[in-house]
Amino acid sequence: xxxxxxxxxxxxxxxxxxxxxxxxxxxxxxxxxxxxxxxxxxxxxxxxxxxxxxxxxxxxxxxxxxxxxxxxxxxxxxxxxxxxxxxxxxxxxxxxxxxxxxxxxxxxxxxxxxxxxxxxxxxxxxxxxxxxxxxxxxxxxxxxxxxxxxxxxxxxxxxxxxxxxxxxxxxxxxxxxxxxxxxxxxxxxxxxxxxxxxxxxxxxxxxxxxxxxxxxxxxxxxxxxxxxxxxxxxxxxxxxxxxxxxxxxxxxxxxxxxxxxxxxxxxxxxxxxxxxxxxxxxxxxxxxxxxxxxxxxxxxxx
Amino acid sequence: xxxxxxxxxxxxxxxxxxxxxxxxxxxxxxxxxxxxxxxxxxxxxxxxxxxxxxxxxxxxxxxxxxxxxxxxxxxxxxxxxxxxxxxxxxxxxxxxxxxxxxxxxxxxxxxxxxxxxxxxxxxxxxxxxxxxxxxxxxxxxxxxxxxxxxxxxxxxxxxxxxxxxxxxxxxxxxxxxxxxxxxxxxxxxxxxxxxxxxxxxxxxxxxxxxxxxxxxxxxxxxxxxxxxxxxxxxxxxxxxxxxxxxxxxxxxxxxxxxxxxxxxxxxxxxx
Numbered sequence: 001x002x003x004x005x006x007x008x009x010x011x012x013x014x015x016x017x018x019x020x021x022x023x024x025x026x027x028x029x030x031x032x033x034x035x036x037x038x039x040x041x042x043x044x045x046x047x048x049x050x051x052x053x054x055x056x057x058x059x060x061x062x063x064x065x066x067x068x069x070x071x072x073x074x075x076x077x078x079x080x081x082x083x084x085x086x087x088x089x090x091x092x093x094x095x096x097x098x099x100x101x102x103x104x105x106x107x108x109x110x111x112x113x114x115x116x117x118x119x120x121x122x123x124x125x126x127x128x129x130x131x132x133x134x135x136x137x138x139x140x141x142x143x144x145x146x147x148x149x150x151x152x153x154x155x156x157x158x159x160x161x162x163x164x165x166x167x168x169x170x171x172x173x174x175x176x177x178x179x180x181x182x183x184x185x186x187x188x189x190x191x192x193x194x195x196x197x198x199x200x201x202x203x204x205x206x207x208x209x210x211x212x213x214x215x216x217x218x219x220x221x222x223x224x225x226x227x228x229x230x231x232x233x234x235x236x237x238x239x240x241x242x243x244x245x246x247x248x249x250x251x252x253x254x255x256x257x258x259x260x261x262x263x264x265x266x267x268x269x270x271x272x273x274x275x276x277x278x279x280x281x282x283x284x285x286x287x288x289x290x291x292x293x294x295x296x297x298x299x300x301x302x
Numbered sequence: 303x304x305x306x307x308x309x310x311x312x313x314x315x316x317x318x319x320x321x322x323x324x325x326x327x328x329x330x331x332x333x334x335x336x337x338x339x340x341x342x343x344x345x346x347x348x349x350x351x352x353x354x355x356x357x358x359x360x361x362x363x364x365x366x367x368x369x370x371x372x373x374x375x376x377x378x379x380x381x382x383x384x385x386x387x388x389x390x391x392x393x394x395x396x397x398x399x400x401x402x403x404x405x406x407x408x409x410x411x412x413x414x415x416x417x418x419x420x421x422x423x424x425x426x427x428x429x430x431x432x433x434x435x436x437x438x439x440x441x442x443x444x445x446x447x448x449x450x451x452x453x454x455x456x457x458x459x460x461x462x463x464x465x466x467x468x469x470x471x472x473x474x475x476x477x478x479x480x481x482x483x484x485x486x487x488x489x490x491x492x493x494x495x496x497x498x499x500x501x502x503x504x505x506x507x508x509x510x511x512x513x514x515x516x517x518x519x520x521x522x523x524x525x526x527x528x529x530x531x532x533x534x535x536x537x538x539x540x541x542x543x544x545x546x547x548x549x550x551x552x553x554x555x556x557x558x559x560x561x562x563x564x565x566x567x568x569x570x571x572x573x
Binding site: 015016018019020022023025026027029030032033034036037038040041044100103106107108109110114115116117118119120121122123124125126127128131132133134135136143174177179182183186187221224225228231234235237238241242256259260263264269272273276277279280283284287290291293294295297298299301 | 317402442540554
């Protein structure tokens with residue numbers, strides 16, 4: 001503590017002023033691209049603004065957009081789809097990622113090669129994934145059905161009413177499993193090897209080893225990975241938009257897709273900004289534990 | 303000894319199987335790039351490779367122009383983000399370490415989904431006549447990646463001992479000199495890693511590009527959607543374009559593996 005504050009209030013004040021100058025460009029950019037548009041959106045969400053009728057921009061409707069949305073089945077369907085998508089994709093990603101991390105933690109040949117190629121899906125451009133998975137899912141010409149038929153199973157209409165939501169979840173699990181794998185692997189490698197050895201010498205089975213030695217240690221890593229991924233999943237747009245465009249009907253219309261459609265197809269600015277603000281509220285609530293954790297560790301560190 | 307070797311071979315074989323199945327969609331994409339449409343549709347694994355797909359996207363001058371747009375958007379974004387984030391991160395790491403307002407603002411902004419700002423940004427850009435222009439996209443991408451970059455760089459800069467700055471100040475350096483001459487050279491690894499992550503994010507971005515650009519400033523992730531249209535699907539072209547767009551980011555990510563976990567978790571997990 002003492003070391004960082006050089007003698008004299010003058011120096012401390014000068015240091016603060018320098019800090020402000022260093023932060024200024026970042027503050028200006030964040031205000032221009034985030035704070036101002038968010039404020040603008042908040043104001044617009046209280047109006048009945050339709051882009052096709054400019055005169056409507058100043059019609060103040062109070063909370064009407066919000067009350068209308070919160071009683072509309074479409075909005076609740078979008079919230080439901082978003083939650084199912086996020087929860088299912090994140091849990092499956094966590095399970096597969098943990099299994100792969102355990103497998104990577106073993107001793108085998110060309111380990112770093114396998115580790116490297118396994119992260120490919122995670123970084124491929126999401127719009128490429130959306131476009132390409134649509135081709136893979138094609139009912140008659142897609143390779144997934146070809147494989148299913150080759151092993152004696154039946155064709156699946158992947159993008160129909162019942163399968164579309166599972167289909168976008170499968171696509172997301174495919175893409176994000178390496179994310180979980182890498183974080184869980186980092187967790188596994190931080191375990192004290194002596195503890196594991198000691199447990200093994202004491203006769204613990206592999207399952208017991210995982211349950212009582214590794215799992216407790218991995219929980220914080222799981223929380224971090226799931227928090228980050230849940231927040232991101234709730235904002236996912238590109239893959240879903242290109243695979244299903246929210247359809248069929250509104251079966252895969254997440255809140256993000258719902259907001260986009262209202263904004264750029266219906267040009268209903270009042271409504272789309274209200275949806276966006278509802279989503280911000282949901283995401284910030286969901287990310288509160290992670291935010292608090294990151295904030296605390298930043299403020300409290302030595 | 304013998305049995306442990308057998309175990310290693312078995313695990314390796316298991317990994318070959320797992321990687322084959324898991325990466326199958328990617329392998330299929332790569333193969334599509336080198337196949338005639340007829341071979342793709344008949345699901346042939348053995349085929350005579352062709353470069354027709356690549357020829358198609360190279361002859362199609364528009365696609366190359368969009369790839370050019372992607373480069374001319376992602377590279378300036380990367381430089382701008384690092385240039386703006388580094389001083390801010392330094393301020394938070396050394397000069398004003400408990401600036402709760404800015405720390406909190408950076409974190410909250412990081413969590414705000416893009417869709418929340420895309421509509422107002424569209425309205426403002428269209429009002430100012432800034433739609434379909436690369437600088438607009440660069441400006442928006444820079445802000446979008448800034449919170450992440452500040453937080454990550456702050457972690458790298460925290461590893462520089464505070465005594466170093468104090469010694470340099472006593473020696474008569476200004477804060478700016480300390481930052482550029484003493485501190486920055488010590489965190490080049492962190493700067494490069496942050497820059498690469500920003501580049502990947504900007505290169506892959508879709509939503510803002512979709513909303514804020516049309517034909518002039520559109521980027522490659524948008525352009526690839528053009529090969530699937532009412533006239534059918536140009537398989538070879540999609541495969542070639544997909545490979546061309548995704549290969550740079552795959553290479554960058556693999557090269558940056560050491561920092562990947564740290565980047566993905568904003569420094570919460572060191573990896």
